[in-house]
Amino acid sequence: MKKWLKWKPYIPLYLMMIPCAAYLLVNNYIPMFGIIAAFKKFRVTEGILGSPWVGWKNFEYLLSSGDLAIIVRNTLLYNATFIVVNTIIGLFLAILITEIKSPRMKKLYQSSILLPFTMSMVVISYVVFAFLSQQNGMLNHSIFKDNPVQWYSDATWWPLILVIVECWKNVGYGALIYIAGIANIDKSLYEAGAIDGAGKWKQIRHVTLPALVPSIITLFLLSVSRIGYSDFGLFYLIPQNSGTLFNVTATIDTYVYGSLMSPGGIGRSAATGLLQAVVGFVLILVVNGIVRKMSSKDAIF
Amino acid sequence: MIEKKWYQVVFNSILIIVALIMILPLVLLFISSITNENTLVANGYSFVPDKLSLGAYEYIATNYATIGRAYVISILVTVLGTTMGLFITSMMSFALSIKNLPGSRVISFFVFFTLLFNGGLMPSYVLWTSLGVVNTIWAYVLPFWLTNAFSIILVRSYFSANIPDELYESAKIDGAGFFRIFLKMAIPLGKPILVTIGLFSGLLYWNDWQNGLYFITDSQYLSIQAMLNKMNQNLQAVLSNSSYASSGAVMNLPQVSIRMAIAFVAILPILVAYPFLQKYFASGIMQGAVKG
Numbered sequence: 099m100k101k102w103l104k105w106k107p108y109i110p111l112y113l114m115m116i117p118c119a120a121y122l123l124v125n126n127y128i129p130m131f132g133i134i135a136a137f138k139k140f141r142v143t144e145g146i147l148g149s150p151w152v153g154w155k156n157f158e159y160l161l162s163s164g165d166l167a168i169i170v171r172n173t174l175l176y177n178a179t180f181i182v183v184n185t186i187i188g189l190f191l192a193i194l195i196t197e198i199k200s201p202r203m204k205k206l207y208q209s210s211i212l213l214p215f216t217m218s219m220v221v222i223s224y225v226v227f228a229f230l231s232q233q234n235g236m237l238n239h240s241i242f243k244d245n246p247v248q249w250y251s252d253a254t255w256w257p258l259i260l261v262i263v264e265c266w267k268n269v270g271y272g273a274l275i276y277i278a279g280i281a282n283i284d285k286s287l288y289e290a291g292a293i294d295g296a297g298k299w300k301q302i303r304h305v306t307l308p309a310l311v312p313s314i315i316t317l318f319l320l321s322v323s324r325i326g327y328s329d330f331g332l333f334y335l336i337p338q339n340s341g342t343l344f345n346v347t348a349t350i351d352t353y354v355y356g357s358l359m360s361p362g363g364i365g366r367s368a369a370t371g372l373l374q375a376v377v378g379f380v381l382i383l384v385v386n387g388i389v390r391k392m393s394s395k396d397a398i399f
Numbered sequence: 400m401i402e403k404k405w406y407q408v409v410f411n412s413i414l415i416i417v418a419l420i421m422i423l424p425l426v427l428l429f430i431s432s433i434t435n436e437n438t439l440v441a442n443g444y445s446f447v448p449d450k451l452s453l454g455a456y457e458y459i460a461t462n463y464a465t466i467g468r469a470y471v472i473s474i475l476v477t478v479l480g481t482t483m484g485l486f487i488t489s490m491m492s493f494a495l496s497i498k499n500l501p502g503s504r505v506i507s508f509f510v511f512f513t514l515l516f517n518g519g520l521m522p523s524y525v526l527w528t529s530l531g532v533v534n535t536i537w538a539y540v541l542p543f544w545l546t547n548a549f550s551i552i553l554v555r556s557y558f559s560a561n562i563p564d565e566l567y568e569s570a571k572i573d574g575a576g577f578f579r580i581f582l583k584m585a586i587p588l589g590k591p592i593l594v595t596i597g598l599f600s601g602l603l604y605w606n607d608w609q610n611g612l613y614f615i616t617d618s619q620y621l622s623i624q625a626m627l628n629k630m631n632q633n634l635q636a637v638l639s640n641s642s643y644a645s646s647g648a649v650m651n652l653p654q655v656s657i658r659m660a661i662a663f664v665a666i667l668p669i670l671v672a673y674p675f676l677q678k679y680f681a682s683g684i685m686q687g688a689v690k691g
Contacts, residue, residue: 105501110577111494115506118491121545124526126513132522146525193418194410203411209677210418213425216669216680218606220627225424228431228444234655236427239443267419271684278685300407330609338631354520364521371519379516389403399511 133375135368156369165353166370173349176257176333177325180264181318184272187265189310192276193302208277211270218371219267219331226263226336251342258345263336264329272317279313280306312393323385326350350374425666432456432659436523439655454653455660466623468532473605473622473665476539480604485597488546492554493585497567497577510671514548524613538614539622546605550596555685587639598676605669618647630658 136156138149160166191211191249198204214222229236230249238246283306291301328349337347348356354371357363390397427446432438435450442449459466489508495503523542533536562585570576586593611625621629 107495107572108500108577110551111497111500112446112488114577114581115494118546118551119506119509121487122510122513122548124530125523125541125543125545126517129518129522129526130516132518132525135521135525145529146522191414194414197406197410198414199407203414207418208681209412209673212420212677212680212684213673215604216602216673217425217666218608218624218627220608220624220631221428221662221666224627224658225428228427228659229424231444234439234443236444239445266424267457270421274681274684277583335628335631338459351520358521358524368519368521371521375517375519 101114108202127317128131133372134369135365136372138368140364140368143177146334152365156365157373159366160369160373165348168178168345169348169353169370173328174325175261175351176264176328177321179220179257179261180268181321183261183265184269185314185318186268187315188272189307191273191308192268193282194362196277196280197298202372204235208274211273213270215270217267219329219335222263222267223331226259227338230259250338250340253343253346256337256343257348260332260336264332267332273314275317276310279310315392319347319385319389323382324378325381326374328352330355414491425670428666429663432656432663433497434654434656436656452653453654455656458653458657459660459664466626466664467628468619469621469623470664472536472539472620473624475536476607476622477601477604479536480540480544481597482536482602483540484550484600485543485593488550488588489554489582489589491546492551493558493581495551495555496558496562498564500652510551512546512548528600529616533614534617534620538620538621539604539607539610539625540612542614544600544607544610548658550600554589554592554596562605590684595679595686599683602669602680611671623661627658630661 132146135146135149137151138146139152139155140146141149190393191207195204195207195211198207209284227235230238230252232238232248235249237249247255249259287305287309288301290304295305328351330351333347333349334351334355337343339352340347350370351374354374356368357367357370386397386399423446427444430446430448431444432455432640433451433458434445434448435452438448438450438452462466494500495507495510497503518573525543527538532541562580566580566584570580604623607622608624608628611622615625618626618629
């Protein structure tokens with residue numbers, strides 16, 4: 099009875115939680131149990147629960163096919179490159195933008211670097227196609243006029259193209275975070291620097307950059323914790339899902355989708371997804387532990 | 400003073416180039432959509448085409464059924480997904496923001512754990528498919544995007560920081576008071592964060608093509624983004640569903656420019672709203688700061 103009295107006033111609150119909790123249960127938790135499909139030979143008619151167990155077969159196939167090595171290598175290398183490139187260019191843009199005196203220009207620059215972020219990857223794939231299309235592309239009609247490149251089947255340029263597209267779309271996001279970080283720096287530090295005769299470059303090097311180190315490291319570590327996940331749209335749409343580019347454009351996520359849609363590939367898809375989730379789980383715990391040690395307020399938990 | 404001006408000139412010049420790099424590709428998209436089809440095929444995509452034409456837009460205007468339908472689906476999905484998501488997110492966040500709520504630690508963990516682990520695409524695909532979302536509007540609204548632990552935590556912190564504890568105490572005395580406080584106090588007080596979350600969610604829904612890829616097989620239910628994705632593979636398959644297929648209109652359609660025109664129509668709402676919304680996007684990113 100006593101216990102009931104303690105809970106009673108809160109009943110409306112529990113009712114308010116139900117829709118969201120139910121959604122998380124269906125959308126997030128039930129699929130977690132679906133990982134057993136990685137150890138099964140999936141049959142549509144029998145569902146995940148009814149399909150027969152096959153032990154590690156799906157994983158063995160993954161390893162023996164050689165696909166795993168390619169997609170893991172691509173995912174890691176691309177993400178590592180994105181992290182480095184976005185940090186450097188993002189910082190560079192943030193510093194330039196905060197130095198601009200005219201508030202109107204400042205606002206204009208800020209809005210323009212964030213604009214690509216609001217575009218869908220499908221639309222971006224159309225824009226990229228306008229540049230790269232074999233017959234009508236801008237590049238083959240200008241710079242590469244004399245020896246046109248078969249962009250969508252020639253792997254040479256794809257690492258560069260994907261890095262450029264990713265940076266173009268997302269660099270504004272990181273730059274804005276750094277701009278917010280710079281805005282929080284104590285202005286008197288710059289004034290003190292100016293009195294000591296420090297020029298712009300010295301102020302940036304000795305005041306701005308050191309002050310940004312915590313947010314750079316936190317952003318960096320958070321990206322590291324997601325290094326096993328890739329932007330599906332970037333790797334699936336921008337290369338137009340071209341099979342000949344598999345070696346340089348396939349990542350774990352495109353592979354998970356590709357196997358899911360190919361006949362008999364469902365088990366492989368589940369196995370790859372499980373590997374990705376487990377590695378992601380371990381990484382986020384490790385990274386959070388590190389962030390917590392360095393600056394506990396930035397830790398995710 | 401001279402030195403200062405020198406910096407401004409250099410920094411501004413660099414940033415103008417950067418701004419152009421950011422904007423020009425979208426300008427190319429628009430110009431391609433109003434380029435004469437024959438010019439496009441002969442000279443390729445160009446910023447300064449020899450001959451302009453509104454042919455692609457005329458085609459869209461006369462065959463508005465297919466594209467109009469996709470557009471309506473996109474609008475519906477964006478509105479439904481954003482409002483439903485905001486509703487369930489804010490209720491959960493409100494409940495969790497209440498101090499001393501028995502069991503709130505367990506529920507917080509239940510929410511939070513979804514950030515750490517997931518079942519991957521395959522189980523989600525099988526589950527949502529078996530729940531019957533395939534070829535319905537719910538295929539866009541429900542799977543993956545409705546809410547997430549990050550938004551719930553963000554809104555909860557906002558509520559805890561901005562709603563005074565005394566309000567909760569008074570609500571506790573007459574049990575049903577929590578509903579009233581949620582509607583009359585929490586929602587208005589939480590407006591800044593709810594607008595930000597809603598905006599990002601709206602953008603996500605408008606731009607989503609993945610759920611269309613996974614769950615839509617019937618062209619009738621394509622959203623505008625899902626349609627663009629499908630057109631990438633086969634323009635005619637998508638447009639031949641329109642009633643004009645038999646009249647031969649499909650054969651004459653300006654294939655190259657029409658893709659660009661539909662893509663431009665798809666980003667138009669964002670471009671129109673962007674000048675007004677960009678400050679919310681910017682402040683949203685800065686608030687979520689590092690954890691985004």
